Amino acid sequence: MLTLKTFLKPFTVPPDAPEMHVAQIHALAKQAPLFYGVLWINVAILVYDHLDHCPPWLTYLPLLLFTIGCTTRGLHYHRLSRCALTGEVAYRQLQTLNRAVFAMFMAMTGWSIVLTHYGNAGTQMHVMFFMTFTMLASIFGLMHVRSAALCCATAIPVWGLYFLSIGNTTQQLIAGSFLVFSSAATYLIYVYHEVFFSLVKQHAELHRLGSENLRLANSDLLTNLPNRRSFFTHLDSALAESEGRALHVALIDLDGFKPVNDTYGHPAGDAVLCEIGRRLGSLAGPHCLVSRLGGDEFGIVLTGLDAEDGVAEFGRAVCAAVARPIVLAHGVVQVGCCVGLAGLGESGRNWARLIEHADYALYHAKAQFRGSAVVFSRELERRRDWRDRVQQALHQADFEREMRVVLQPLVDAEAGRIVGFEALARWTSPSLGGVGPGDFIPVAEGIGIVCRMTEILLVKALAAAAHWPPGIGLSFNLSSQDIAHPQIAARIAVLIRASGVSPARITFEVTETSLIQDFVKAKQTLDALKALGCTIALDDFGTGFSSLSYVHRLPIDRLKIDRSFISEVTENDTCRDVVRTVINLCRTLKLGCVVEGVETAEQVSVLTNLGCEMMQGFYFHPPMEAEAVDALLARTDRIDALLAAPARAA
Incomplete structure (x- = not known):
């Protein structure tokens, strides 16, 4: 057989x-x-x-x-x-x-x-x-x-x-x-x-x-999602076939991802990216394309969402999905994200313009607060045009002539005296007029000129502080690019020595957001500034990720409680409890504590009862020109004289 x-x-x-x-x-x-x-x-x-x-x-x-x-x-x-x-x-x-x-x-x-x-x-x-x-x-x-x-x-x-x-x-x-x-x-x-x-x-x-080469060329090897190339190819095809149909693009940027890599290692970071990709894929549905564009950035091509409210709701759903805790082998981590969305209505049928609008909406979302989603609109388009004008003016600016610092008092409410001033940047452009720091500083960071601007402003602030009594301090803000620059500490040391101002009188303020960008370089810079004898303050405390981790891992001397907790401290029990907790934390860790954004006598009374001594805000005085500070300190350093002075904002 x-x-x-x-x-x-x-x-x-x-x-x-x-x-x-x-x-x-x-x-x-x-x-x-x-x-x-x-x-x-x-x-x-x-x-x-x-x-x-x-x-x-x-x-x-x-x-x-x-x-x-x-x-x-x-x-x-x-x-x-x-x-x-x-x-x-x-x-x-x-x-x-x-x-x-x-x-x-x-x-x-x-x-x-x-x-x-x-x-x-x-x-x-x-x-x-x-x-x-x-x-x-x-x-x-x-x-x-x-x-x-x-x-x-x-x-x-x-x-x-x-x-x-x-x-x-x-x-x-x-x-x-x-x-x-x-x-x-x-x-x-x-x-x-x-x-x-x-x-x-x-x-x-x-x-x-x-087929495998085509898949590899169009797929992200880590998450198996379509990659940047596939995203733009699909977007181009979707635009060609979108006659009469709604089409939107969502750009997603993770917040707090780098600390996961730094703390738990790259395998943990890879696991986080895979989980985020899975969540976005399940959220978007079969008719949408979810792609990893690179690093901690994702993109989604959305079809079928007609109303602007539905698009905004989708963006908020993305933020909520990303923010859920992620269980790893070594612990539980949590990241957030910002989302920028744009549709054909505002962008026409040009995919490059569509991406540009979504990218600006993402930029605006990141500038607002973490975990927000912004849909591009006519109002945003006007803001973008203004930002472009600011950018052009910055490229042509003479910083030495156009930039100046104004100074806002920092007071010891219990002792009733002025203990220092915070230097705040101001820019008067020949073409635009006065431009607020909230407008020009993010643009300067975006085009990479903020370090040069910082040196010029610091020289001006030190020149002002040189005329003050020895007991009056100077607070100065450093951006994320400043503290990540490898030579910034050495340059600052040269400027301080040239000014004749004692380093012990100088406080450098950094935000939690700036620390997230490159924690290792930030720590090196802050350690070097601390070694000079300067004080380090953590600004906007309580609004970022892993706040307490920075307190014990960095040479922090002082915490500044963000103004968002102060605006409702007289009416809102939760805000009051948060402020009390931070003040007690500072006492326990032997750190200084400053409350910023104080605007009313009622707030001063509540904060004093909570045990806060150092305060700053428009209640005491708006930012002042350097000459006005000299005139004030020549007479007295008492708060009474400050409150009696004309409150003209500079």
Whole structure:
């Protein structure tokens, strides 16, 4: 039984080669119409030669059957040539082909043998040559399908042995030659099958590698999300197909991701990115494309959200999904994000403009507060235009001439005296007029000129402080780019020595946001400033990520409670409790505590009862010009004189 199976195996179609099956059907379908056409012509000529020698049932009936068979099979394969076949369909087609070929050539052999009993020696030679050339042509025509070619070849021994047994010498010699040539053709069937199978395997492998390369070129290797290239390709296609449909783009930037990398290592950061990608994918749905654009940035192409409220709600849902705690192997972490969204309504059908609008909305969201989502609007477009004008003016600005510092008092409410001043930047542009620090400082950071601006402002602030009594301090703000600059501490040391102001009188204020950008470099800078003898204050305390971690890992001497907690401290119990907690924390850690944004006497009273001593705000005095500070300190350092002074904001 095993021997019989081995013998019959070449006559069957192997079920485990779907790529081979599809390739065989496609190759066969291309030449099937020609094959069946030539076969029908040869049959018709043979029938015509036997019309005068055979009864009609041996001529017209076979011709009719061949006509039906060749026409239906030829049309069938013509249709297959235009279809996308699966491996399963191709497998069934090949099995049908084997059965059809075997039945057709056995029937043709029997019909030809019967025809040899009619006619004369010439018609017998015609029959002999008909079978010889038809079988050989069929074998080579079916060469792509070994099993079908071998099924065709099964008729060769029957036909050859028949003429060897009954034919004359010439016919026997022709039959012998036919058998020898057929044997060689059968061998070639095996050789060609191996070659064709190898080519199909190579083509399938090349197709697989091409598909894999295409996937790699368009996928993010870490998250398996589409990458930046795929995002823009999809956006371009979506814009082309978006006639009459809503289309929006969301750009997402993570907050607090770098500390995860710094604290837990890059594997933990990779796990966070994968989890964020999974959450965004489940949130966006099947009709939206979520991509990782690079680093901790993601992008989403949104379809189907028509109303602006729905787009804003989606942005808030993204922020909420990202903000959920993430469980890692070494602990639980939490990051946030800001989202900028823009739609076709404001951007037209230009994808570059759409991305530009979404990017500006993201920039605006990050400037507001963490965890916010902003949809680009006409109002934002006006702000962007203003920002562009500010940027152009900054490029052309003479900082020495146009920049100045104003000084806001820092008071000890319990002692009733002024203890220092915070230097605040002011810029008067020849083309724009007075520009607020909230407008020009973020732009200066964006175009990389804030460090140069910082040095000029610090020189001016130190020059002002040089005229003050020794007990009056100076607070000065450093940006994220300042504290990340490798040479900033050395430059500041040179400027302080040149000014003659004692480093002990100088406090440098940094925000939690600035520390997040590059914690290692920030720590190096702050350590160097601390070594000079300067004081370090953490500004806007309580509004950033992992606030307490900075307190114990950095050389912090003072905390400044953000004004957002002070505005409602007289009415809101929660705000009052937060302030009390921070004040107690400072006492425990032996840190100074400053409350900024004090605007009313009621706030002063509540803060004093909570134990706060150092305060700053418009209640005591708005920022003052340097000359006004000199005049004030020349008379007294008491708060009473400060409160009695004209409250003109500078």
